[in-house]
Amino acid sequence: QITLKESGPTLVKPTQTLTLTCTFSGFSLTTSRLGVGWIRQPPGRALEWLAVIYWDDDKRYSPSLMGRLTITKDTSKNHVVLTMTNMDPVDTATYYCVHTSYSNTWSLDYWGQGTLVTVSS
Amino acid sequence: QPVVTQPPSSSASPGESARLTCTLPSDINVGNYNIYWYQQKPGSPPRYLLYYSSDSDKGQGSGVPSRFSGSKDASANTGILLISGLHSEDEADYYCMIWSSNAVVFGGGTKLTVL
Numbered sequence: 001q002i003t004l005k006e007s008g009p010t011l012v013k014p015t016q017t018l019t020l021t022c023t024f025s026g027f028s029l030t031t032s033r034l035g036v037g038w039i040r041q042p043p044g045r046a047l048e049w050l051a052v053i054y055w056d057d058d059k060r061y062s063p064s065l066m067g068r069l070t071i072t073k074d075t076s077k078n079h080v081v082l083t084m085t086n087m088d089p090v091d092t093a094t095y096y097c098v099h100t101s102y103s104n105t106w107s108l109d110y111w112g113q114g115t116l117v118t119v120s121s
Numbered sequence: 122q123p124v125v126t127q128p129p130s131s132s133a134s135p136g137e138s139a140r141l142t143c144t145l146p147s148d149i150n151v152g153n154y155n156i157y158w159y160q161q162k163p164g165s166p167p168r169y170l171l172y173y174s175s176d177s178d179k180g181q182g183s184g185v186p187s188r189f190s191g192s193k194d195a196s197a198n199t200g201i202l203l204i205s206g207l208h209s210e211d212e213a214d215y216y217c218m219i220w221s222s223n224a225v226v227f228g229g230g231t232k233l234t235v236l
Contacts, residue, residue, distance in 0.1 A: 046229045060224055105178075106181070107157060107172055109182060114166050
C-alpha cells in the first residue's frame, strides 16, 4: 500500500525559506520509472505543480518557480524534501506530495493528505 | 507553459451524464497529449481518475468506476471527461492535466454540481 505524508512548518514569515518533507512507504525511489513530486493549492484555488524528482535523480521544476525551488531525495529514509526560498503571502497554500509512476504514461497516482502552509508576519 | 482552460462550473442531475471539457491553446494539438483527470472533494486531496490519449491508449485509476471515461474532440482541441449515471457523490471539483516540456500543467478546474 502506497502512502505519502507531508510534514513541515504550518507558519512561515515572509522572506523565509520553507522546507517540506515527504515521507513515503509502499515503494522505493530506487525503483526505475518512479518519482515523487510536489503540488500546491492556495485556498479556494486551482492546483499548481511545483517539482518532481525521479528514481535516477533527474529533477524537473515549474518554470515560473524554478529559481526558488530545490527538490532532493534520501532513499535510505524514504524521504523527499522540497525547499522554497523567499516565501511570500501568495505562497500560502496546501502543499501535496505525490507519487508518480510510468505505465504507458506518467500519472500522478497517489497523493498525500497535504499540509497547509501559511505565510504571514 | 500552455494555459489549459476548463469552464468554472457545470451541473447535471442524478442519473444523467456530465461532460467536462479541457481546452488546450491553439498552438498545441490535443492529439499529441495525454489528458489526465482528477477529482477533488472538499477537504480531501485530489484523486487520480484516468488518462486518455486515444481509444487504444487510455488508462483508468485504481478503483475508478467505468462510468468515468475520457475522450477528445480534435475539432475543438479539447479533452473530455464523461461521467455517466451521475451520483450525488460525484459532486466535486475536477481538474485536467497535461505534461508539457517535462512539466505538469493543470487546468483551472470545474466545479460539478449534481442537482
